[in-house]
Amino acid sequence: MNTSPRNWFVYSKRLVATTYKAAKKHDCTDAAAAMAFDFVFAVFPALFILSAFIGAFGIAPEDFSRLLDDLGIVMPLAFIEIVEDNIKHLVDSSQSLLFIGIVGVIWSASASMSTTMTALNRALGLKEMRSFIERRILSFCLVLVFGTSLFFLTNLMVFSEQIDGLLRQNGNFTHEIPSLAMVLGKVAAVSGTLMGAALIYRYVPAEKQYWSAIAPGSLLFFVLWTGVVAFFQFYVQSFSYYSLVSGVFGVVIVILLSAYIVAFTLLLGGELNAAVLRLRSTK
Structure with missing residues (x-):
């Protein structure tokens, strides 16, 4: 197989063109809007579940807040602030919300997954x-x-904080390396995003896909979503106008836009996986 730069350029150009045409032909923008609609309905029941588990297992809201801060590399900062504020209010609510939240999440997630x-x-x-x-x-x-992974990640953050405390007792050791909690949080956030996309691409289609076949789409999803998050953070930090719409309208805009971008990038990654398979079969 010829792997010269020219051939790679031609192949990449064909791959981008094939992915674009397929995404347009399959109306990915409309499908993403439908998925985002169901995503939004799953957000608030999910908050009920998280708050109930946080209270039931004695997890301090501050520990969960640190987890949300570390997830900032893969989630819009404004969306994290919305979730964090709601968690703090819901954590003192009745644990009976757990059942309502589970039913709501399962129903909404099922509709979106369909x-x-x-x-x-x-x-x-x-x-x-x-x-x-x-x-x-x-x-x-x-x-x-996904829910179990989030719960495990929360406990991982708590446990790593305890290890940091023990290491600080050993002189200047911790001054030479980054905080274990910070490193574990960043690594878990990145790997969790990639693995979440990979699980969807592998098991959601009618036929189970090979891991090698879903790698391009998973990487594309991670790169695009991380870029969007960086834009969100830059916009919030650089434009004072954002504060004018950071009330009720800002909450709605952030949730809807985040859900739509997640859905569209997820579908675009699926189209890329399919385009790679088509080009391989034509060789």
Whole structure:
């Protein structure tokens, strides 16, 4: 196989063109809007679940706030502030909200995952053969995995803080290396974003995909989403006008825009995976 720079340039150009045409043909913008609509309905029940678990397991809201701060590299800062404020208010609420939150998240996530299944199947040229029950079970499992991962990450942050405290007792050792809590938080946030996208690309389509086949889309999702987050942070820090819409309208705008960008970049990554497979088959 010829791997000269010219051939790589030609291949990359064809790949970008194929991905763009497929995304336009499959109406990814419309599908992303439908997914974002369901994402938004899943946000607030998810806050109920998080607040209930935080109270039930004795996790301090400050520890969860540190986790949200570390997740800032993969989530818009304004969205994290919204979640953090709501968690602090909900953590003192009745634990009966847990059941309401679980039902709401499962239903909303299932609806959104169904739209994702349809869009990814269309991109890969697959026909959906799974039953309604199978699709809902898959959606439930993915929601459970993501929720458990977030809970584990929270406890990881708490545990790493304790290790930092022990290391500080050993002279100047901690002055020579970054905080363990900070490093673990950043690594977990990056790896969690990549793994979350990879799990969706592998298991959501009608046919399970190879790990090597979903790597391009997962990387594209991470790069695009990280770039969008950087833009959010730059905008908030650089433009005072943002404070004028940071009230109720700002909350709505941030949530809707974040959900839409997540959905669109996720679908675009799926189209890239499909384009890579098509180009491989034509060689």
